[in-house]
Each structure stands twice: as C-alpha cells, then as structure tokens.
Amino acid sequence: MxxxxxxxxxxxxxxxxxxxxxxxxxxxxxxxxxxxxxxxxxxxxxxxxxxxxxxxxxxxxxxxxxxxxxxxxxxxxxxxxxxxxxxxxxxxxxxxxxxxxxxxxxxxxxxxxxxxxxxxxxxxxxxxxxxxxxxxxxxxxxxxxxxxxxxxxxxxxxxxxxxxxxxxxxxxxxxxxxxxxxxxxxxxxxxxxxxxxxxxxxxxxxxxxxDLEFNRLTVEIEEYAKSLDTNIKENNLDIELTTLGVSKLIKKRLEFLNYMISPEERLSTVIKELEDFGIYNLNDFDKEISNLIKYISKDYKSTEIGIIRAVMMFSDLDKYFNKVWINSEFKWEHINKNKISFLQKRYPDLNLEKYLHSLDIDIIE
Known part of the structure; x- marks a missing residue:
C-alpha cells in the first residue's frame, strides 16, 4: 500500500x-x-x-x-x-x-x-x-x-x-x-x-x-650571494667584479660609514669604470679600499658609487681622470668639499681646487 x-x-x-x-x-x-x-x-x-x-x-x-x-x-x-x-x-x-x-x-x-x-x-x-x-x-x-x-x-x-x-x-x-x-x-x-x-x-x-630556467637561475643567484658572504668573511677574494660582490665588500669593509645604496643599473656602470681603471676582481678592489680607510673619517658621507670613485681617485688621481672619468657614461661635474679633505691628505703638494677647476669640476659645500 x-x-x-x-x-x-x-x-x-x-x-x-x-x-x-x-x-x-x-x-x-x-x-x-x-x-x-x-x-x-x-x-x-x-x-x-x-x-x-x-x-x-x-x-x-x-x-x-x-x-x-x-x-x-x-x-x-x-x-x-x-x-x-x-x-x-x-x-x-x-x-x-x-x-x-x-x-x-x-x-x-x-x-x-x-x-x-x-x-x-x-x-x-x-x-x-x-x-x-x-x-x-x-x-x-x-x-x-x-x-x-x-x-x-x-x-x-x-x-x-x-x-x-x-x-x-x-x-x-x-x-x-x-x-x-x-x-x-x-x-x-x-x-x-x-x-x-x-x-x-x-x-x-x-x-x-x-620558466624553469628562470627559477633555477634565481636559486643559483641566491646561492652565489651566500657564497659571497662566506668568501668575503674568509678573505677569499679572487672573484670577478659584480654589483653584488662590490656592494657586499663595501658594506663589510666600510660599515662604519654613513653611505647610501646606489641603484644597481648605475652601480653596473661604475664597475665598468673600475675595470677601465685596471681593477678586475674583488681582491684588487679590497687592496685599494684598505689604502683608503685610514684617510676617511666616520662623518664622511657618500653613496656606493661615490666610494668606488673615491677609491680610484685616492689610488691614482691622474689615471682616474685621464683614463676613466673622461670616458664615463655619467661624467660628474661637481664634488663635495668633504671629499676634498681626504684627497688633500693623499696629495698634500697638489692644489686640488685648481686641479679640479681645470677639468670644469665645481666644488660645492
């Protein structure tokens, strides 16, 4: 039913x-x-x-x-x-x-x-x-x-x-x-x-x-960055110049300075300047930094690019201006007075103001 x-x-x-x-x-x-x-x-x-x-x-x-x-x-x-x-x-x-x-x-x-x-x-x-x-x-x-x-x-x-x-x-x-x-x-x-x-x-x-290759490259770049930290710490510096390597070395050696990080694309240009100057690896760059350190005070203010150029000017002023600066893609036309002070210590017998004015470089406060 x-x-x-x-x-x-x-x-x-x-x-x-x-x-x-x-x-x-x-x-x-x-x-x-x-x-x-x-x-x-x-x-x-x-x-x-x-x-x-x-x-x-x-x-x-x-x-x-x-x-x-x-x-x-x-x-x-x-x-x-x-x-x-x-x-x-x-x-x-x-x-x-x-x-x-x-x-x-x-x-x-x-x-x-x-x-x-x-x-x-x-x-x-x-x-x-x-x-x-x-x-x-x-x-x-x-x-x-x-x-x-x-x-x-x-x-x-x-x-x-x-x-x-x-x-x-x-x-x-x-x-x-x-x-x-x-x-x-x-x-x-x-x-x-x-x-x-x-x-x-x-x-x-x-x-x-x-896509897979980009992924692998990213992993390898991260591994390269870690290896740089280890090599810089252990002074194994027979390493090709790269933006990352130069930046890390500056940070390690000049950590007492108050400086600004530079854009990577500009930093790449200045690394080309280092090679034109005759510095081809981190070991060569480190030696020049070591020569500069004792002449720079803690209140020295700059950028990473400014520090790299200071290293070259301190090493050989004429070589820098005649071989590097004159051919630079970003030819700078003024310099701060605080940078003059450490250069004057390096070149005590040179009239820096007259030297720079001859290149049409202004000295600013």
Whole structure:
C-alpha cells in the first residue's frame, strides 16, 4: 500500500512543472548583487598585496575584476543546457590573479592563500598537473575560496559572507601564454593545421622551459650571494667584479660609514669604470679600499658609487681622470668639499681646487 502511495506521489511530482528563473530574473539578480563581488575582488586583492609584501614575496601584479553581465548571462545559458544552474553556483563572479616572477613563488603564494581564506578544495585545480607528463599548454593554479569564518565576524567583511571568489596564481610567462591562448581571442586553442599546431606546441614548451630556467637561475643567484658572504668573511677574494660582490665588500669593509645604496643599473656602470681603471676582481678592489680607510673619517658621507670613485681617485688621481672619468657614461661635474679633505691628505703638494677647476669640476659645500 505504501509503495503505491509513493508511486502516486512521484507521478504527481513528475507532472508538476517546476518554475525556472527567466533571463530577466538573472539580469535582476546580477544588477542587485554584482557590486558586492566588485568590492570582494578589490578587498581580496588588497589583502593579498599587503600579505605578499609583508612576506617579501615578489610579484608582477595582482589585477582583479568582477564578472561582466554579458559573460555572466552567457555562462548561465551554457550551463543550463546541461543541468540546472543558478547564479549561486557561480564561483568566479569575483576574480583575482596573482602574477609572480618565478615558478617557485607559486607555492609560496598558494600556501598563504590557504592561510588567508577558506579554500574549496573540490573546486580548485592545478592546471599544470592536469596537463600530465607528456603535454604542454595553459598552466596556472586556480583556487575557489570564500572569506572564511574568522573574517565573517569582522564588520568590514561581514556582508561578504558566503560569497565565492576565484584566485588564479601564475608566473608572468604563464600569464603571457594565457593572454595569447585565451583572453585575446586568437582562437589558438582550437584545431589548427598540423604544421601550425606543431609550432604552437613548441612555443608552449619553450615558455615552460624558460620558466624553469628562470627559477633555477634565481636559486643559483641566491646561492652565489651566500657564497659571497662566506668568501668575503674568509678573505677569499679572487672573484670577478659584480654589483653584488662590490656592494657586499663595501658594506663589510666600510660599515662604519654613513653611505647610501646606489641603484644597481648605475652601480653596473661604475664597475665598468673600475675595470677601465685596471681593477678586475674583488681582491684588487679590497687592496685599494684598505689604502683608503685610514684617510676617511666616520662623518664622511657618500653613496656606493661615490666610494668606488673615491677609491680610484685616492689610488691614482691622474689615471682616474685621464683614463676613466673622461670616458664615463655619467661624467660628474661637481664634488663635495668633504671629499676634498681626504684627497688633500693623499696629495698634500697638489692644489686640488685648481686641479679640479681645470677639468670644469665645481666644488660645492
């Protein structure tokens, strides 16, 4: 008897038409809710920026956006062809991208995302892993999240409770690839002639290899920096001149001075001046610094570039001006009076003011 009753109820349910939302309903929902997702994307991006800055993780950019109405309605229509689908099922109404410099930083960013937000593991995906071992193509890590229980209690986050957002984490090269393959509408992801498809695959592989090589180079540069610290400490200075090596040596030998750090691109130019002068490694540079130290007082103020040039002028004034300064890309035209004092000690019989004026170099306070 019970089975017949249940069967009758099922027939009634099948015959009743379940009301579905119309396109107008979806448009109304979008218009009434999208501003929340616009705010959500902005505050999540700001939170990620401040967190990455605080942890010293470099990134290219963290762009964000709310989904547009046209894209929203198209997705609703496409999804409803296969199954019942509503705006509440959509997880990418707020989208954020974290574009890192190197691949190893993706894992660092991913770890922070897990700590900052509630990650929906079943909806999140690593596109690189899904490619498998024998394929190349679009690579990125996608997280679907909500703000999490801790933030739900905070007044500035409370109205965003329960709303999902998507975070994509990729390197700059991955991002460039995604822009070409997807976002620019070049239709490169579809069926192509075999020769073009082959070139397309080779290019994807080259970008992936470049990402891996950048990552390896970064690791090796960090190892080089650590080895410099050890070698300088142990006076193993038969090492090629580099901006990092020169900067570290100055810091170690002249730590008592109050000097400013110079931009790396300018420092590279002055290292070229050292080579023109005849100083080719850190050992040669260290010897010249040692000669200079006893003539410089603690109140001597300069930059790294100023110190390097002071080393050369102290070593051989004529050689510096006739061989280096005259050919310099950044030929300086004035000198502080405090630099004159230590040069006068080195060249007591020389009229420095007259010497410098002959080169059209002004002496300033």
């Amino acid at each position: 019970a089975d017949k009753k249940a069967e009758a109820l099922k027939i009634v349910e099948d015959e009743v038409e379940v009301p579905t939302s119309s396109r107008a309903d979806h448009e109304a929902w979008f218009d009434g809710n999208i501003h929340h997702y616009k705010t959500l994307a902005a505050v999540v991006a700001a939170t990620l920026k401040s967190t990455l800055d605080g942890h010293g993780i470099s990134y290219v950019d963290i762009p964000y956006r709310e989904k547009g109405k046209k894209s929203f309605l198209k997705k609703i229509d496409d999804k409803k062809k296969k199954k019942d689908y509503s705006p509440d099922d959509m997880t990418d109404l707020a989208g954020i991208r974290v574009i890192t410099l190197i691949e190893s930083d993706i894992q660092k960013v991913s770890d922070l995302i897990h700590k900052l937000f509630n990650v929906h593991k079943e909806d999140s995906v690593n596109k690189t892993e899904s490619l498998g071992e024998d394929k190349v193509g679009y690579r990125s890590v996608h997280f679907v999240c909500d703000i999490g229980e801790a933030r739900e209690e905070l007044p500035e986050w409370k109205f965003l409770k329960g709303r999902c957002f998507e975070i994509q984490v990729r390197t700059a090269l991955m991002h460039a690839w995604a822009e070409i393959e997807h976002d620019r509408g070049y239709k490169l992801g579809g069926k192509l002639p075999s020769d073009l498809a082959r070139r397309f695959g080779l290019l994807s592989g080259l970008l992936e290899s470049a």
